[in-house]
Amino acid sequence: MTGTAYVKKIRSGEARLWPSRKPALTRLDIELTERCNNDCVHCSVNRPAGDREAREREWGAESWKKLLDEAATLGCLIVRLTGGEPLLRGDFEDIYIHARRLGLRVMIFTNATLVTPRLARLLEDMPPLEAVEVSVYGMTKETYEAVTRTPGSFDAFRRGLGLLREHGVPFVVKGAVLPATSGEMDGFETWAAALPGAAGLPSYALLFDLRSRRDGRKNELIASLRTDADDFVRISRRHGEDAVTEWRDLCARSGGGRGGRLFSCVPSGGSAAVDPYGQLQYCLGLRHPATVYDLAAGSLREAVTEFLPRVRDMHSADRAYLERCGRCFLKGLCEQCPAKSWAEHGTLDTPVEYFCGIAHAQAVAAGLLEPGEKAWTVADGAARTKQRS
Amino acid sequence: MNDKIDLDKIYAPSEDVVVREIEGEVVIVPLVSGIGDIEDELFTLNETGRDIWQRVDGSKPLAAVVRELAEEYDAPPGIIEGDVVGLLEELLVRKMIIEKQ
Numbered sequence: 001m002t003g004t005a006y007v008k009k010i011r012s013g014e015a016r017l018w019p020s021r022k023p024a025l026t027r028l029d030i031e032l033t034e035r036c037n038n039d040c041v042h043c044s045v046n047r048p049a050g051d052r053e054a055r056e057r058e059w060g061a062e063s064w065k066k067l068l069d070e071a072a073t074l075g076c077l078i079v080r081l082t083g084g085e086p087l088l089r090g091d092f093e094d095i096y097i098h099a100r101r102l103g104l105r106v107m108i109f110t111n112a113t114l115v116t117p118r119l120a121r122l123l124e125d126m127p128p129l130e131a132v133e134v135s136v137y138g139m140t141k142e143t144y145e146a147v148t149r150t151p152g153s154f155d156a157f158r159r160g161l162g163l164l165r166e167h168g169v170p171f172v173v174k175g176a177v178l179p180a181t182s183g184e185m186d187g188f189e190t191w192a193a194a195l196p197g198a199a200g201l202p203s204y205a206l207l208f209d210l211r212s213r214r215d216g217r218k219n220e221l222i223a224s225l226r227t228d229a230d231d232f233v234r235i236s237r238r239h240g241e242d243a244v245t246e247w248r249d250l251c252a253r254s255g256g257g258r259g260g261r262l263f264s265c266v267p268s269g270g271s272a273a274v275d276p277y278g279q280l281q282y283c284l285g286l287r288h289p290a291t292v293y294d295l296a297a298g299s300l301r302e303a304v305t306e307f308l309p310r311v312r313d314m315h316s317a318d319r320a321y322l323e324r325c326g327r328c329f330l331k332g333l334c335e336q337c338p339a340k341s342w343a344e345h346g347t348l349d350t351p352v353e354y355f356c357g358i359a360h361a362q363a364v365a366a367g368l369l370e371p372g373e374k375a376w377t378v379a380d381g382a383a384r385t386k387q388r389s
Numbered sequence: 390m391n392d393k394i395d396l397d398k399i400y401a402p403s404e405d406v407v408v409r410e411i412e413g414e415v416v417i418v419p420l421v422s423g424i425g426d427i428e429d430e431l432f433t434l435n436e437t438g439r440d441i442w443q444r445v446d447g448s449k450p451l452a453a454v455v456r457e458l459a460e461e462y463d464a465p466p467g468i469i470e471g472d473v474v475g476l477l478e479e480l481l482v483r484k485m486i487i488e489k490q
Binding site for chain 1 (some may be wrong): 434
C-alpha cells in the first residue's frame with residue numbers, strides 16, 4: 001500500500017477517467033419531446049406545445065428511467081436532456097432526479113421560460129453537475145419575440161433566468177444570429193459577460209440545421225434565415241484573428257480527405273441519442289431509416305455495442321461525395337456529415353452546398369485557398385495547412 | 390463536525406454521493422451541493438483508496454478494516470493504518486462518508 005492523494009478530482013469531461021478502456025457508452029442525448037412552448041423561426045425541431053399526437057407517442061417517465069438504468073450500467077456518465085423544450089414535460093423533475101441518483105451528470109438545454117421556483121430549488125439542492133445551457137433569442141421583448149413568435153416569452157425567459165441566478169444554479173447562455181438579432185451581438189456579449197460565472201465570449205447558433213424530419217415549408221424558412229459565408233467569416237473575426245488561427249489548426253489536425261467514410265466524428269464515439277419515441281440514433285439530427293434503432297425491439301446495450309459500430313463503418317458509394325468530400329482537405333472545417341445530408345437531401349452522403357460554401361470561405365480567410373479554388377482539386381492541401389498552421 | 394478519524398468507530402458511504410464502479414474505476418459523484426468545490430467535479434480513488442473504500446461499508450469498525458487489509462497486503466500495520474486514516478480524513482472532510490452512530 002502507498003501513502004498520499006487517495007482522492008483525485010476529475011473536472012470538465014471524462015477523458016482522463018479512462019486511461020485504457022472506455023465504457024461502451026459515455027454520453028446519452030435524450031430528446032424528451034419535440035414540443036416547445038416557443039415557435040422559433042429557425043428551430044429544426046419544435047412542434048406545438050399542445051400537439052396531442054406527439055405527446056401521446058412520447059415515452060413516459062418509467063421508460064426513460066429504465067433506459068437511464070441501462071445507460072448507467074453501460075458506464076454512461078453524462079446525459080443531456082433536450083427537446084423541443086424539455087421542461088414542458090410534467091415529469092421532467094422525476095426523470096432528472098432519477099438520472100442524478102444513478103450518478104449521472106445532467107446537461108439541460110432549455111429556453112428557461114418554464115423554470116419554476118421549485119425546479120430552481122431542486123437544481124440548487126441536487127445540482128446537475130453541468131451548467132444549464134440557456135438559449136437566448138434576443139435582448140429586448142421585440143427582438144426576442146420576433147424570433148420565438150410567442151407573446152410573453154421574453155418576460156418568462158427573464159423570470160426563469162432570474163430564478164436560476166437567485167438559486168445559484170450555474171448556467172451558460174447561447175445566442176442565435178438571426179435577422180432580428182444580428183444587430184444585438186455587442187449588447188448580448190456585454191450582458192453575458194456580466195452574468196455570474198461567465199467565462200469568455202458566449203457561443204452563438206449561426207449555421208442553422210434544417211429539420212431532420214424533413215418538413216419542406218419550415219426548411220425553406222430556415223434556409224432563408226441562414227448566415228451567408230461572407231457574413232459567417234466576418235462575424236467570426238469580430239474579435240480578432242483567433243478564429244482564423246483555429247481554422248488553420250483544425251485543418252492541420254483533421255488529416256486530409258474523408259475517402260469513402262461517412263462519419264468523420266468517430267472519435268466522439270461512445271455517445272448515442274434517443275428521440276422522444278424511443279428511437280435510438282447516432283445523433284439527434286440523423287434520422288435516416290438505416291441509422292435508426294428501435295429500442296422497444298431491442299436493448300441499449302445491443303444498440304451501442306452492435307448497431308452503432310455498424311453505422312459508424314458505413315461508406316459512401318456516391319460519386320459526388322467521393323470526388324468532392326472524399327478528397328477535400330477541409331474536413332476539419334466543414335459541417336458536412338450524414339445528418340446534414342439527410343436533412344437537406346434525404347440521403348446520407350449528398351454534399352451540402354451551404355456548408356461546403358462556408359468551409360471554403362473559412363479556408364480563403366485562413367489563406368489555405370485562393371478565391372474560387374475548390375478544395376477537392378488541390379493536390380497540396382496537407383502542405384498548405386502545415387505551412388500555415 | 391469532528392474530522393478526526395477514530396479506529397473504533399464505524400464509517401459508511403454518505404447518501405449525499407453516488408458511488409459507481411466503471412471499467413475498474415471507482416467514481417464518486419456528488420448528489421447534493423456542497424460536496425465538490427465547483428459544479429462539475431467528480432472524484433476517483435487511487436488503487437489504495439479503492440481497496441480501502443470497498444471495505445468501508447458501515448458494517449464494521451475501522452480497526453477491522455485495517456486488520457483485513459493487513460492480512461491481504463504484505464505491509465506493516467502502521468503503514469496500512471496510516472493509509473486508511475489518510476483516505477478517511479479526505480473523504481470525511483468532503484462529506485463523502487459519515488460516521489455511524
